[in-house]
Amino acid sequence: MEIEEIKKAIESENIEKVREILPKIIDSATDEELKEILEMVEELAKKTNNIDLYKNVVYYYAEFFGIDKITEFEELAKKAGFEGLLQLADLYALLGFPEKALEVYRDLTKEIEDPEKLGEVYYGMATVHEELQEYEKALELMKKAIEEFRKANNKEKMLQAEIYEAYLTFEAGDKVMAKEKLARLLPETPSGELKAQIHLAFEEIFEDEENYEAAIQECLYAMLEAKGSDFFEVAFDGLIDVIWQLMLEDEFEEIYNNMPMFKAAFPELGDFFEGVRRIALYKDGKIGREEVSEIILKVKDERLVSLLEFLGEAEL
Template sequence: MEEIRKAIEEKDAKKLAALLYYKVDELSDEELEEVLREAEKLALEAEDWELYKLVVYYYHEFLNVDKIGEFEEIAEKKGTFEVRFHLADLYFLIGELEKSLAMYTSLLEEEIAKGNMRHAGEIYYNMALIQEELQDYEKAYELLERAEKTFESLGDSERVMEVKVYKAYVRFEMGEPNVAKAELAKLLPELVGSGNGRLLAEVHLSFEEIFEDGDNYEAALQECLYAMLRAVGTEYYDVAFDALVDVLWQLFLEDDFSTVYNNMDMFAAAFPDLADFFEGVKKLALFKEGRIEEKELTEAIEKVKDRRLLDLLEFLGEAEL
């Protein structure tokens, strides 16, 4: 919350948007309402439509407040690419996929006619997200290939690499996990050399999903570890940590407690600031399997002081098939 308040005080719309993407789940309803009220003022003042999109979405998603009509009025009045692009993305976020696709299609025609290929590349990428959501993976892959060619023509190597990572993941969704793993592995040397922690984390999280889908939880946990390490210092760290919690939840659901307690020490060693939490997870798994008494579990949990981490321990403890 302190980071968010600081971004608001500094009127840093870009920083605030990035924080809201990854930190919104940590806010109480009262905190969220306060943040959204200030963020809305800042977004409209700065005409930062990415931030405004997030404000409208979180009002809709968490507080049941509908400001979509207000966004539509602004888009009609302003008529710029940026405001319409983010309105199309808002439609995607709230599940109005066909409406989003129709707006992107209209924008794409206009931007190509203007020769603005960077905008076209961004539209291709976002349209691929919609087709993936619709489970038309062939179409999603085709759109990503168009995005890749577009960014290549612009010499934007970072965006090209982002598209390639996404393309590999879509190959997995197309039912080709071995091809996906090979394509992801091919990207690793260049990404390691570039030091792009966020994209490296995305690659490892893609591997994690592939291994989890194949019930290879040992490998999935290892990939979560790599993803968290690569994401340290980036906004993607919370995404990587949440992916780990999802794998742990699945393991508790399946009563695979040994895989949990045999792997928590490596996380505690890699992330000493979270050592008490991982020790708590380990003790919870040992208790569930009947290997320790409740008193030992309670003593471990009492060492965890962070409220969010305590809630996660409670969440994992409630997992049942």
């Protein structure tokens, strides 16, 4: 279904639709199907000069097929100027070349004077240092990004950076300060993706504290805030991570007691959440296998069925 959908989106040059569907088919498509789609998306990205879309294609080629298209991407990125170089640095980081990414960013700090662009460079550098688990350096750079966005009077980007800074504070080991920063930002943040990011940051802190009840609640808030946006998948994945952790720790009651509220909030995913609830009940010895199989048959989305099988450790 999604294969045909993305082909139609490519034919109609609907870039946003292509970007939305492409990550979803990665796990479900066969190698042959994925390669065909990547070739089509690559052609579309070049035709429309969409460097961001092309970066994703190059990454998937390398990640799933070991096909190196970095040199070709480097040439196009350098021709695209500042935005292209940002995408090049991001690609280097994605492919596991952090020093190359930092080199691109450092060169840009010497060339760029515009505060908003400089803020984006510092933000990107902070993400690389985070991946390297150099949290203090990441915090230092994120503070610089916040200051540059403040100079540029870009309140949205400044808020984004402040949320990230609060999360980095948690990663650096100060949970109390991280919660304080996030709580201060919460009332200042308009509903939508940014508020969802705050709730997901809270979720990770609570999960780290093994406060799973609070973590699940934060997932619910994040999903509600992100509903209708691309960030919904990120929030949904956050919930799946918490459920999986609870499965590993045999905390089944926590799962089946909380799934009804997700069914109520997201009726379009009702069968899926009922499936999660029944898997937890089955693992806790409360119901039989047939009751689980019955609900899984009602789930039509193959990706969601795969998730249910994953959560049930393919026992069903």
